[in-house]
Amino acid sequence: MITTLGKSVLIASLLLVSLEATEDMKKWLRPAEVPQPENNKLTPERIELGKFLYFDVRLSSSEKISCATCHHPKKGWSDLIPTPKAVGHEGRVGPRNSPVILNAAYQSRQFWDGRARTLEDQALGPIEADVEMNMPLDELIPKLNAIKGYVALFEKAYPGEGLTQETLAKAIASFERTVVSTISPFDKYALGDKNALSKRAKIGFELFKGKAHCIDCHDGFNFTDGSFHNIGLRDGELNGKDLGRYLNKRRAAWYGVMKTPTLRDAAKSAPYFHDGSAGTLHEVVHVCGNGGRFKHNVKNKSTYIVDRGLTRSEISKLVSFIGSLTGPDMKLKVPTKFPQ
Numbered sequence: 001m002i003t004t005l006g007k008s009v010l011i012a013s014l015l016l017v018s019l020e021a022t023e024d025m026k027k028w029l030r031p032a033e034v035p036q037p038e039n040n041k042l043t044p045e046r047i048e049l050g051k052f053l054y055f056d057v058r059l060s061s062s063e064k065i066s067c068a069t070c071h072h073p074k075k076g077w078s079d080l081i082p083t084p085k086a087v088g089h090e091g092r093v094g095p096r097n098s099p100v101i102l103n104a105a106y107q108s109r110q111f112w113d114g115r116a117r118t119l120e121d122q123a124l125g126p127i128e129a130d131v132e133m134n135m136p137l138d139e140l141i142p143k144l145n146a147i148k149g150y151v152a153l154f155e156k157a158y159p160g161e162g163l164t165q166e167t168l169a170k171a172i173a174s175f176e177r178t179v180v181s182t183i184s185p186f187d188k189y190a191l192g193d194k195n196a197l198s199k200r201a202k203i204g205f206e207l208f209k210g211k212a213h214c215i216d217c218h219d220g221f222n223f224t225d226g227s228f229h230n231i232g233l234r235d236g237e238l239n240g241k242d243l244g245r246y247l248n249k250r251r252a253a254w255y256g257v258m259k260t261p262t263l264r265d266a267a268k269s270a271p272y273f274h275d276g277s278a279g280t281l282h283e284v285v286h287v288c289g290n291g292g293r294f295k296h297n298v299k300n301k302s303t304y305i306v307d308r309g310l311t312r313s314e315i316s317k318l319v320s321f322i323g324s325l326t327g328p329d330m331k332l333k334v335p336t337k338f339p340q
């Protein structure tokens with residue numbers, strides 16, 4: 001017997017299957033295949049283990065902070081307590097705003113300044129950082145090895161590899177590779193359901209690709225070019241400024257540039273920008289579309305950041321469009337009991 005709910009789920013899925021994106025709309029749909037490194041292919045055991053580690057506060061020295069504190073599923077994978085800059089160990093405020101980890105698996109560089117390449121490279125940094133989890137790895141690895149439940153789960157997930165820094169990073173990265181965007185109204189629209197978007201959001205999409213030039217940087221299914229730009233959030237003064245990618249390598253082109261973030265689920269993850277300096281999407285769109293916060297005297301401001309003369313009404317349509325990139329929360333059981 002098919003229940004009413006079952007029936008509607010069935011009809012909804014048939015509807016999606018029967019729809020197909022036209023050639024020009026295909027680039028907006030998330031590829032089902034998530035990139036995975038050769039030496040860390042996804043398995044259910046690795047994902048399950050990584051999920052425990054991701055939510056386990058014992059990975060921090062205070063035993064109060066986990067990865068989820070700053071990248072929580074209830075907040076679109078951003079800070080549980082929305083502050084402009086991340087708050088970590090003993091209330092210490094870090095230098096930057098927490099980005100979302102949604103679709104991070106598809107990024108070729110991690111962090112606002114791109115200093116890590118893979119999720120494996122990235123995962124151990126926040127554990128040790130004194131403004132985040134403040135837990136030296138040479139203490140953490142023995143601590144986890146003393147938890148029998150974890151030793152057994154690592155053995156299942158990485159037979160013969162042991163519970164080491166490497167397998168710890170690999171397990172966390174495996175869980176993160178499951179944190180991907182779900183089907184938003186915009187995706188349904190891209191799949192051919194013309195009624196999935198409001199009229200305002202449709203106009204917003206046209207502005208996004210046209211007059212507002214957002215697509216110059218926010219392109220493709222994840223709405224990012226994977227590149228770095230200085231959008232003019234600060235003026236030309238050197239002092240106290242976050243130099244972004246230039247901190248890695250002193251190249252002129254990297255002065256003050258930050259990674260283009262995804263716009264998927266952005267409605268859930270205020271505040272915005274690397275410095276958390278914008279509280280609303282309206283403000284962000286105004287800054288990005290109308291020439292940056294500082295129009296003059298910005299060293300190395302992107303030539304794509306130009307005053308497009310967007311009106312209030314156009315800005316609000318662009319905000320509606322960004323809202324349509326919000327999918328339902330992914331199905332996830334947040335662990336409440338951890339390996340002992």
Ligand code: HEC
Nearest residue numbers: 066067070086087088096097098099104110111112126132
């Ligand atoms: C105290 C808050 C905090 C904690 C705890 C924390 N992070 Fe982060 N995370 C941040 C901030 C802030 C950044 C950006 C830092 C930068 O760009 O310099 C970041 C960046 C990232 C990124 C890069 C995303 C991108 O788009 O570039 C990933 C992935 C990530 N964190 C995963 C994790 C994992 C896994 C853990 C747990 C092991 C963790 N974080 C713990 C605050 C935190």
Ligand code: HEC
Nearest residue numbers: 212214217229258259260261272273274284288289302304
């Ligand atoms: C020059 C490339 C470029 C253009 C053009 C551009 N953006 Fe951005 N956008 C970025 C970068 C880079 C950031 C992050 C900047 C930072 O934090 O320093 C960003 C940040 C954002 C954010 C905040 C996301 C977050 O999680 O913090 C939103 C929303 C956004 N842009 C929307 C738009 C819209 C809408 C347009 C068109 C009006 C647009 N952008 C035009 C590059 C661009």
